[in-house]
Amino acid sequence: MSTEQAGAPDPSAAPHLDHRAFDALAMREVDDATIDSAIAAAGDALVCVFFWGVDCFNCEMAKKAMLANPGPLRALELHWLHANVYAHPQLGRRFGLHGIPVFMFFQNGKKLGRATGWHGRGQFAAAVANARLKASGKPLAG
Template identity: 55%
Template sequence: MASVLVDSAAFAVLDMQALDEAGFDAGLASAGDELAVVFFWGRDCFNCEIAEKAMLSKPDAIRSLGLKWFHSNVYAHRELSRRFMLHGVPTWFFFHWGKRLGRVTGWHGLAQFETAVKAAREKIGAAQKKL
């Protein structure tokens, strides 16, 4: 069976910054007030490849979500998979000023991803109202 490699084209198309254990928190901080999303993936992950191909098929729709994108190969950076208790990839975590707002596990289509982005933004709005 041929090895399945994650298509790094999505990283370039969506301007995803790579994160490792050492730079994770600083990377998130660089997002400032933007809603940040971290795409956790793994080499030889068939479902990660499917997710990337789906995202690449609608790059304008993905970009229109207004996210600051990051990515991390959890097989290369196992401490991150432990830190976030990942049991499978692909997984996306949403952050605002370093605070975790939600997650998506598996690619279930753009509509489901958009719903998760909306929920994360609602959490930001609710937190700001409390201030």
């Protein structure tokens, strides 16, 4: 019986094909044709789009950190989307991405901010809090 038949991960699969972090946070994949409708469909929910790329070391580190302890990230109550900007470079141009990973926040179709790189859950949570403050019209946290 092969490892695939037993339900175990395929050891020959490339690490960038591991989407467990996406699954753990119920991230929906989007591209240039679907991103706007996916953001709009979230309504009043705060949307986080994770822009990443295949074979991006820092993206893999972010995915591993998110997968290691997804509970606190789920508690942020985000509507998660993800996009591979290497497969869809027009998204990188459209959103002015000069490096990845980038986490961009939207609500009701309006861009509220971004977090560039993965600097840990604490800094990510602070970026989410600032996006929520911006959405509410309150001054941003220091």
